[in-house]
Amino acid sequence: MKQTYRGSCHCGAVRYEADLNLAQGTAKCNCSICFKTRSWMAFVPADAFRLLAGKEFLGDYQFGKRTVHHLFCTRCGVRSFARATDDKGNPAYALRVNCLDGVDPQVLVNAPVVYMDMLHDDFRSAPAETRHL
Numbered sequence: 001m002k003q004t005y006r007g008s009c010h011c012g013a014v015r016y017e018a019d020l021n022l023a024q025g026t027a028k029c030n031c032s033i034c035f036k037t038r039s040w041m042a043f044v045p046a047d048a049f050r051l052l053a054g055k056e057f058l059g060d061y062q063f064g065k066r067t068v069h070h071l072f073c074t075r076c077g078v079r080s081f082a083r084a085t086d087d088k089g090n091p092a093y094a095l096r097v098n099c100l101d102g103v104d105p106q107v108l109v110n111a112p113v114v115y116m117d118m119l120h121d122d123f124r125s126a127p128a129e130t131r132h133l
């Protein structure tokens with residue numbers, strides 16, 4: 001069932017809320033930035049995301065094709081969400097599951113994980129090895 005979660009960075013300057021159902025799937029990826037930042041994501045469309053605070057604290061990092069805004073808190077450094085577009089070109093957000101506040105650990109344990117091989121530009125396929133992600 002969809003519910004409203006609150007998410008935040010470590011220092012609390014950046015805060016948001018989003019409507020999603022973690023049981024519908026989360027994602028991990030092997031691309032260069034996801035690997036280095038241990039990314040665990042849940043995707044939501046733009047109309048399910050509301051930034052509550054911290055717009056002025058958001059730093060923006062882009063690389064490669066510059067399709068994703070890898071946002072981070074300029075005070076504490078935590079990446080609590082990213083902004084991009086979905087595969088149909090609609091605005092979307094990639095929330096960091098680990099930055100959602102107060103989630104029952106059992107909900108996280110039960111959340112399905114889809115692995116994406118973005119190191120090879122293939123979000124439809126899982127990498128050959130995923131245990132280290």
Ligand SMILES: [Zn+2]
Nearest residue numbers: 009011073076
């Ligand atoms: Zn912060």
